[in-house]
């Protein structure tokens with residue numbers, strides 16, 4: 150693609166992009182660390198602008214927190230799944246790269262509830278003996294409680310409003326905010342069981358409102374890449390020079406001439422610029438010798454990351470559904486939530502036990518084999534019709550993954566006011582990108598836009 154076409158292509162997403170007239174002719178003009186969405190987006194945009202890029206990846210695969218399990222029936226995603234309707238940049242890139250998207254399909258609706266180890270249908274819940282919710286909450290299903298309360302929070306109109314001082318009163322723990330809104334003790338405990346954070350006490354209300362606003366933006370219905378989101382990763386990587394795998398970066402230092410990056414295997418790279426997309430949960434263990442501002446240093450050290458662990462199961466046939474309950478389950482115990490998906494043959498072929506936060510951290514203390522066996526046993530005990538119908542085939546722990554150490558960043562109380570907007574600032578020629586550095590969007594879109602923005606900064610300076 151010609152440079153002019155490239156600018157046209159991304160103009161909508163990147164206002165103020167200025168391209169240099171000439172570039173330093175080095176082996177690599179820019180080192181990009183991390184071949185997840187942010188790193189691939191940065192490298193792709195730099196390359197399109199005519200710069201030479203060295204992409205270093207610590208793991209033995211590309212994609213980071215996007216990972217399609219193509220060896221399992223239904224090609225489930227272990228990481229980033231839903232491409233929201235508001236994901237303008239991701240959708241534009243998918244079109245540019247000829248990567249087809251399709252509405253999410255195959256997922257089952259409804260839940261069977263496993264509360265205090267008792268299986269309860271949605272119909273039975275409002276009057277069930279296990280239901281100790283208050284009068285306002287009584288008719289709500291356990292899975293509806295969180296959104297019931299979140300909807301009482303102020304509605305945001307501007308994407309990053311939640312980071313402004315006027316919302317400082319929301320930068321407190323969800324535990325205390327929900328208590329003030331009248332949530333009962335049982336509601337708090339049930340919400341805590343599957344909240345998209347380590348726990349309610351560790352989650353800032355401002356962050357929770359932001360996530361809800363983003364989920365609602367662009368209208369309902371999410372998409373996924375046909376045959377899995379890793380196809381998107383592969384299509385981006387195919388545009389680039391081969392990514393150097395197993396290059397675990399241990400030190401980054403700015404020098405008089407640019408940036409030097411040292412890896413665990415003893416190799417060393419230097420270039421005029423570097424874009425680092427390493428999650429802060431990992432970056433805090435890396436030696437950074439650069440003029441990083443004090444707030445950013447504190448964020449690198451303290452930003453919260455949510456643990457998520459999944460156990461994936463293959464399902465032999467549908468006879469277990471003869472117990473008459475919905476395939477999906479929602480528990481307040483070790484199983485977390487069970488999501489069922491159908492294959493092309495129309496029957497359920499895949500289940501995943503999706504465990505968030507503190508429960509995931511607990512499971513992560515076991516070996517992979519023991520963790521899979523533990524969840525397998527607990528699932529069969531809870532749903533006896535699954536006996537001999539399921540086989541655990543894969544465990545994904547994002548908390549135990551040395552290159553992510555958590556599934557996504559989330560702000561703890563007071564961290565929004567302290568850190569937001571300051572985590573992506575450059576330190577000389579060392580630039581930062583990654584989902585955690587962009588607060589206008591969520592997840593995959595954040596990562597891609599952050600890579601584009603960091604590339605734009607480099608292009609302006611190169």
Ligand SMILES: Cc1cc2nc3c(=O)[nH]c(=O)nc-3n(C[C@H](O)[C@H](O)[C@H](O)COP(=O)(O)OP(=O)(O)OC[C@H]3O[C@@H](n4cnc5c(N)ncnc54)[C@H](O)[C@@H]3O)c2cc1C
Pocket residue numbers: 182183184185186187188205206207208211212213214215227228229230231232233396397398399426427428431435457547551552553555556557582583584585591592593594596
């Ligand atoms: C379970 C789960 C579900 C999700 N669901 C959704 C969803 O439905 N929709 C959505 O939009 N988003 C979702 N997300 C979030 C989304 O996947 C991430 O926000 C996004 O992929 C992050 O991209 P990134 O490039 O910022 O980080 P990463 O993908 O983590 O990329 C960072 C890269 O840096 C590499 N790296 C780390 N340390 C080093 C080192 N020392 N040296 C060299 N390389 C290193 C890593 O291996 C990785 O490849 C989900 C994530 C998870 C885990």
